[in-house]
Amino acid sequence: MTTFVLFFTVLLACAVEAVEALTIVLAAGTSRNWKSAWQGTVAALLVLAATIALLGPAVGQIPLGALRLVVGALLLVFGLQWLRKAIMRGSGYKALHDETQAYADEVAAATAAASGGRGRVKDWYAFTLSFKGVFLEGLEVAFIVVTFGTNQHNVPVAVLGALVAVTVVVIAGVAVRAPLARVPENTMKFAVGIMLTSFGLFWAAEGAGANWPGSDAALLAIVPAVALLALGYTSTLRRTQNAGDAGVGSAPVPTEGSLT
Template sequence: MSAWVLFLTVFLACAVEAVEALTIVLAAGTSRHWGSALQGTAAALVVLAAVVAVLGPAIGLIPLDPLRLLVGALLLVFGLQWLRKAVLRASGHKALHDEDAAYAQQVAAAGAAATGGRGRVRDWYAFTLSFKGVFLEGLEVAFIVVTFGDNQRDVPLAVFGALAAVLTVAAVGVAIRAPLARVPENTMKFAVGTMLTSFGLFWSTEGAGAHWPGSDTALLVIVPAVALLAVGCAALLRRGGTPTAPAPDSPPVEGSLR
């Protein structure tokens, strides 16, 4: 895999998670208390740093083939889940994910929650909402960084891709203080689902002891093939009959792979 492919894959996957985490933090801050929301965000980042510090070296101790088999299987599970929902949304059988609607739902839930703080935290609900959102989405970022980086023996580049995604999304969010509704998140999820599925297929096959013709260059065929298959499935579903009114997308669950 080239360095640019690794960087772009990690960047896109982490950007999706960062948009969802930002939506939660913005809802907690604007509807409750910014100080408590930022405290929860900071606490989640500290815990995540500790988890990554333990997780990274531990994964590095696993031999490469078993690691690729394990990671490939997990990426297939995650990637196919993203891709399935992206296909359903593209075909009209599932409502598009709306970051504005998700933000409004979070604000409504936060506004209805009880007030009160604990210790140095003025608003405990804002603190816990931000902590859960950042920590759970951050765990997925950590998984992507550690697995992709360790498999390609280039963890620093994977970390750089994740940091670039998080900082870009955070900078835009701070500048506009609104959910990133204009980000083509569903398109990004389609692309990320394709990439995760492709790499999961590639690594699980390699980990099982088989070898792809051309080694890493086989990805130049696998990725377009998976994308074309997904696009074809969406086209067939559209031809089979698109629901007149797709059910609204369910409220976001912090940390869910959607």
């Protein structure tokens, strides 16, 4: 994998997580209390840093073959989940993810929650909401950085990709103080799903002892193959959905649950 591909993949995946975390923080701050929301954010970052400092070095002690097998399997799980949702949205079986609506839902929940603080935290709900969102999404960012960086022996580039993604998203969010509705998150998730699935397949096979023709160059064939397969499924399901809406054909239109 080239340095640019590693950087771009990590940047794209981390940007998605950053958008989701920032949406939660903005909802907590706008509807409840900005100071408490930022306190929760800072607390989450400190706990996240401590967690990474404690567990991060242990990753380097795992044999590379076993690491690639485990990481590949996990990436396949995450990637296929993202890709499945993207295909469902692209084909019309699932509503497109609406960051504006997600923001509105968070605001509504925050507004309806009981008020009250603890110690120096004026609004405990805003604090915990921000803490949970930043910590959980931050763990996913850390996982992406550690797995991609370790497997490619280039952790600095993976870290740089994550930092650029988070910085750009935070600056954009703070500048507008509103949900990042213009970010094409559905397209980003489709692309990330393709990349995670491709790398998961590549690393899991390597960890199991397989040798890819051309080594890392095999990704130049795997990524387009996964993308074409996903686009093919999307196109087929979209035609089925349109035919069902028009009342054409006797076959029942599959539901989201039937496609799992």
